[in-house]
Amino acid sequence: MSQRAKIHNSAPRGPATSLYAPRTFNRRSRQRFTAARSAELLRQLGREASYAERILIERLIATEFELRKMDAHIDAGEELPAHTLRARLAAENRLRLDLRELGLMPNGSDINKRQRRSRVTGYFGTRTSKPADGQKLDPVEAYRQLLET
Numbered sequence: 001m002s003q004r005a006k007i008h009n010s011a012p013r014g015p016a017t018s019l020y021a022p023r024t025f026n027r028r029s030r031q032r033f034t035a036a037r038s039a040e041l042l043r044q045l046g047r048e049a050s051y052a053e054r055i056l057i058e059r060l061i062a063t064e065f066e067l068r069k070m071d072a073h074i075d076a077g078e079e080l081p082a083h084t085l086r087a088r089l090a091a092e093n094r095l096r097l098d099l100r101e102l103g104l105m106p107n108g109s110d111i112n113k114r115q116r117r118s119r120v121t122g123y124f125g126t127r128t129s130k131p132a133d134g135q136k137l138d139p140v141e142a143y144r145q146l147l148e149t
Contacts, residue, residue: 026067033068037061044104056098064097 020036022029041057042049049057069089073080080088099105 021066022065025047025065030065033065034061037064041102041104045102053102056102060095060098060102063091067091067095099129 019040020032021034038057038061041060045053067088070080070084070091096105
């Protein structure tokens, strides 16, 4: 066995190892990225993935690869067009939602608590009057209260 094979085979496996991150974006790096991410997502899932979950995993991997490719352009100092930046934000949201759908992210209970708080707190952290239970604050009234503070 060669020295390189010994080093490669002795690498620790499991959650402590870092995931593959491509430095160049070509067909080979996409295949390697897909294999590494598929194995990790299936490991975290902890069971055999159903057909629908395999579709979600493929979407997750493709989305993350494209996000990393855009990040590489940003890191290289390139200025991305506005449309590409909007597509990047949409891809981040899609990644988040797909992870949540797979059960690999919290279900959003903490997020929902923050959203409920933000309905009561206006822009810049100013406090608006809290609506009575079961009632929604009228947007015009909320804006008026925001301007008064």
